[in-house]
Amino acid sequence: MQALPVFLILAGFVVVLLSIAFLAGRQAPGAAGVKSTEDYVLGGRRIGTIVLLLSMGATYFSTWTLLGSFGAYYRSGVWFSGFAVWTIFHGAFIWLFGTRIWLAGKKFGFITPGQMVEHYYSSTRLRVVVALVGIAALVPVMLIQVSGGARALESLTSGAVPYALGVTISSLVVGGIVLWSGFKGTAWADLFLGLFFASIMIFTAGYVLNLTGGLVLFEKVAELKPELIVNPGNPTRMLELFLGLGFGAWALPHMWQKFYSARSTDVLGKVAAATPFWNSWMMAIIPLIVGLAAIVPGVAPTVTTETSDTILPQIFAEHAPIIAAIIVAGILAAAISTINSQLLSSASLVAEDIWGRLLKREMTDKESTRITRIVVATLTVLVFALALTPGGAGHLVPVAALGFGLGLQLVPSALGMLYFKSFTEAGAFAGIIAGTLSMITIVVFGLDIGFGPGTSGFVVNLIVTIAVSAMTRKVSEETIEDYHGMFDRYMVNNVEEDVPATAVPTGGKA
Amino acid sequence: MQKFRKLIWVVMLVCLAITSLPYLGYFNGPGFIGPFPQPLAVILGANVVLTLCVLALYPLYFRPLADALDANPVTKD
Numbered sequence: 001m002q003a004l005p006v007f008l009i010l011a012g013f014v015v016v017l018l019s020i021a022f023l024a025g026r027q028a029p030g031a032a033g034v035k036s037t038e039d040y041v042l043g044g045r046r047i048g049t050i051v052l053l054l055s056m057g058a059t060y061f062s063t064w065t066l067l068g069s070f071g072a073y074y075r076s077g078v079w080f081s082g083f084a085v086w087t088i089f090h091g092a093f094i095w096l097f098g099t100r101i102w103l104a105g106k107k108f109g110f111i112t113p114g115q116m117v118e119h120y121y122s123s124t125r126l127r128v129v130v131a132l133v134g135i136a137a138l139v140p141v142m143l144i145q146v147s148g149g150a151r152a153l154e155s156l157t158s159g160a161v162p163y164a165l166g167v168t169i170s171s172l173v174v175g176g177i178v179l180w181s182g183f184k185g186t187a188w189a190d191l192f193l194g195l196f197f198a199s200i201m202i203f204t205a206g207y208v209l210n211l212t213g214g215l216v217l218f219e220k221v222a223e224l225k226p227e228l229i230v231n232p233g234n235p236t237r238m239l240e241l242f243l244g245l246g247f248g249a250w251a252l253p254h255m256w257q258k259f260y261s262a263r264s265t266d267v268l269g270k271v272a273a274a275t276p277f278w279n280s281w282m283m284a285i286i287p288l289i290v291g292l293a294a295i296v297p298g299v300a301p302t303v304t305t306e307t308s309d310t311i312l313p314q315i316f317a318e319h320a321p322i323i324a325a326i327i328v329a330g331i332l333a334a335a336i337s338t339i340n341s342q343l344l345s346s347a348s349l350v351a352e353d354i355w356g357r358l359l360k361r362e363m364t365d366k367e368s369t370r371i372t373r374i375v376v377a378t379l380t381v382l383v384f385a386l387a388l389t390p391g392g393a394g395h396l397v398p399v400a401a402l403g404f405g406l407g408l409q410l411v412p413s414a415l416g417m418l419y420f421k422s423f424t425e426a427g428a429f430a431g432i433i434a435g436t437l438s439m440i441t442i443v444v445f446g447l448d449i450g451f452g453p454g455t456s457g458f459v460v461n462l463i464v465t466i467a468v469s470a471m472t473r474k475v476s477e478e479t480i481e482d483y484h485g486m487f488d489r490y491m492v493n494n495v496e497e498d499v500p501a502t503a504v505p506t507g508g509k510a
Numbered sequence: 511m512q513k514f515r516k517l518i519w520v521v522m523l524v525c526l527a528i529t530s531l532p533y534l535g536y537f538n539g540p541g542f543i544g545p546f547p548q549p550l551a552v553i554l555g556a557n558v559v560l561t562l563c564v565l566a567l568y569p570l571y572f573r574p575l576a577d578a579l580d581a582n583p584v585t586k587d
Contacts, residue, residue, distance in 0.1 A: 078532070078550040084557055085529045091564035092522065095571050106584045215545035222540070222547065229547035230540055235533035265579060269572025276561040288550075486584075494578045495515065495571060 003160035005325045010161070013196075013329040014173055017189055017336070024188035025181025037368040040182035041111050041348045042261040047187055049270040054194035055187040056258050056271065057278045058337035060090075060249065061197070062145055065283055065334065067152055071308035073291025077221070077228025080291075082238045084284035086246030091275035093250045098259040098268050100418045100487050105260035107486065113256045113410070114353035120417045120479060121425035124357055129432055130410060131353035134253040137406035138342045139383070146170045147387040149335035156313045156328055167387045170332065174339045175380035178347075179373055183261060186340045193337035198282060200330045204312060205286045208293040211319070217289070220296050228292065240452030248408035248454070254345035290315070339383075347375035402443055405454025409435040412458075412465040418487070421480050427469030435461025515570050522563045525556040 038044055047055070072080045101116070110116045113134065118127035150166025177189050212220065222229045249255055262268045291311060294300040300315045307314065313331070316324035351371040356363050363371065412431045416423025439457030442449065449456055532538045532549035543551035 078547055078553075081550055081553045082529065082533070085526065085553060085560070088557060088560045088564060089526075092567065095567050099572070099575060103584060107587055109586050218545055218547055218550070219542070222542075226540060229550070231532040231538045231549045233533055233535065235530060238530075238533055264576060265572060266576040269568045269576065272572065273565050273568045276557075276564050280557060280561070285554075490578050490584075491571075491575055495512075495574050 003157065005322055006157050006160055006328055009325045009329050010169070010332065013332065014169065017173060017192060017333075018176060020192050021177040021181050021185035021189045025185040037111055037348075037352075037365050037372065038109070039184075040369045040372060041344060042257060043183040043187055045106070045261055046263050047183075047258075047261045047267070048263055049267045049274075051187045051191050052258065052262055052267060053271045053274050053278065055190035055341070056255070057283070058190040058194035058197060058334075059254060059258070059341040060279070060338075061283045062141075062334055062338035065287065067148070067309045067312070067331065069284070069287040070291045070294070070311040073288050074294050074303065074308040074311060075305060076232075077225070077230075077292065079231050079234070079238075081284075081288055082242065084280045084288070086242040087279035087284050088276045089246055090249065090279050091272040093247070094259075094268050094272035094275065097250045097414070097418055098262075098272075099265050099491065101256060101259040102262055102265060102268060103486060103490060104417070104483060107482075110260060111257075112348050112352045113251075113253050113414070114349060116417060117413060117428075120483060121413075121428060121475060122479070123425045123429065126413065126425060126429050126432075127353050128357055129429065130413065131253075131349040133406055133409055133432060133436060134349050135346050137252060137403045137410075138254065138346045139379070140403040142339045142342045142346070142379075143383050143386050145335040145339045146174075146383055149331055150387065152310060152313075152331050153328055156310060156317070156324070156331075161328070164388060166332075167384060170335055170339070171380055171384040171387075174336050174343060175377065177336075178340050178344050178376050178380075183257075183344060186344055187261075189340060190337045193333040196333050197330055197337070198278075200312075200327060201282055201286045204315070205289050207319075208290050208299060208315065211299050212293045212296045217293050217296055221292050224295055224297075228295070236451050236455075240455050243458060244404040244408055244452075244454040248404065248411055248458075251410040251414050252407040253349055254341040257345050257348070258341070343376060343379055343383075344372075346379055347372045350375045350379075402439070402453070405439050405443075405452070405457060406436065408454045408458045409439070409461055412461050416465070416469075416475075417483060421475065421484055422469055423465055424469040424472045424474055426472035427465045427467075430468040431461040431465030434464040511570075518563050518566055518570065522560060525560050525563070529553050529556045 036044070069080070069083065072083075104110065104116055104120075108116070108119055110119070112131070114127040114131040117130045118124055146167055149170060150163050153161040153166040154163045177185050181188075209215070209217070218229065250259075259268065262271070291308075294303050294308070294311045294315065300311055301318060302314050303311050313324050313327045316327050351363075351368055355371050355375075356368070409432050412423070412435070413428035416428050435457040438460040439453040441447070442453040442456055451459070529552065532552055537552045538549045541548050546554060
């Protein structure tokens with residue numbers, strides 16, 4: 001791939017991206033020194049349907065989608081199509097969990113998941129543990145985005161974009177966007193990145209279908225590699241993916257805060273309705289088509305099993321080198337759109353849930369926003385520095401997998417707040433500690449117990465939570481009424497009996 | 511309406527179960543259903559139904575909730 005087009009396209013891409021974030025930041029309430037933490041971290045809870053849909057999609061689908069999922073289909077064939085199923089369930093999870101999180105956030109003004117945990121369970125220690133597990137889950141994933149994206153850029157441009165330059169561009173752009181404009185700039189940047197990303201996906205699907213002669217490509221694959229059109233089994237591996245990347249995704253702090261940020265539940269509903277098309281039919285099915293098409297001779301002749309994670313740029317490097325340069329920008333887009341939300345979320349957890357607790361007093365909005373900005377800058381430098389260490393991404397891949405499993409450990413305590421009144425503070429605390437330690441033990445000692453570390457930790461977590469909750473002091477009746485009473489009034493009774501909306505009593509403190 | 515709401519969740523769970531069948535060795539032959547390999551056709555078919563179910567959540571659940579919130583907004587404590 002020629003260096004000049006790559007540099008020109010990358011430069012144009014970065015300029016457009018920073019301009020969008022800058023303009024969004026200027027229009028954000030209190031921009032250039034945002035006054036309210038709610039504005040800075042949650043966009044003032046005024047995010048609309050299109051921005052939220054594309055922001056959630058762009059955040060969820062990272063370099064892993066633009067690189068790894070194509071390779072997974074190339075290597076595993078139809079086995080990986082379960083990916084398309086659990087991404088559809090994200091829409092159902094928005095109703096089952098997202099709307100309840102939104103209601104509680106709206107009523108009590110929460111900024112982080114930890115604040116909700118502390119308020120519901122009356123527990124500072126649980127808030128701190130949830131924040132620590134949340135950060136532990138996000139930081140390695142951010143690091144992998146930066147280093148993985150930069151490594152791919154270096155390899156695809158034959159060194160024209162060196163690894164250090166890729167890391168520097170990603171870090172500077174992400175840090176700049178988040179520092180300047182907070183959630184709103186991040187969300188608008190995501191909108192651009194998401195559209196860019198989606199355009200590449202749709203164009204690629206059409207392009208490779210044209211190369212392979214349409215859906216006949218499956219018959220061609222059957223002739224060339226018949227083992228790829230039957231499912232080899234291994235359901236527990238797919239279950240691990242479903243639980244970690246599907247079921248556990250809503251509990252990760254940056255996704256949780258996106259629920260808080262929605263302007264209304266109607267916005268959440270429209271995002272949920274669009275989710276199957278965005279998450280499944282586009283982000284999961286298109287990689288299936290492209291990944292399998294790469295097996296057909298002439299489509300991607302340079303691809304091997306070892307290089308299958310870079311199918312997409314290799315296809316265009318072969319057929320249309322100028323488009324390959326755009327794909328390189330797309331890889332950067334995928335990385336940036338994922339890290340920016342994770343960076344802002346991690347910073348808010350450190351500022352609100354950890355630093356705020358150390359102060360032992362409520363911070364003012366100005367203090368909180370200032371601390372969040374300092375943490376954003378610190379984390380950006382930390383991720384940048386870690387990405388430049390000799391180990392680079394390679395040694396951290398298992399840590400990133402651990403990150404997704406750690407996110408799953410946040411689910412039982414969240415289920416207590418959203419559904420299960422019987423879950424107690426002691427139960428949730430013991431569960432998250434036991435689950436996290438279990439999965440770390442399994443990973444460190446390389447134990448094979450039939451299920452993956454995330455799933456095993458989750459099962460232990462759930463059992464310990466239930467068992468300890470049965471023996472310990474319940475959450476107060478007033479709190480139960482504040483949360484579960486509110487959910488019942490608005491979400492259960494309202495639809496169970498088809499009562500008119502005007503008949504829903506406000507009740508409680510609302 | 512209430513029965514329809516329950517039916518949606520039952521259908522979603524059934525579809526989820528169906529998509530697991532190829533992983534357990536069922537509907538996993540080398541043949542084709544239309545242009546798609548059998549296990550993929552099963553998953554894509556279930557995906558179409560799941561898509562319709564998720565679309566139905568908006569009028570069945572989100573719209574009534576939005577109406578309830580319009581009538582009685584949640585106020586910040």
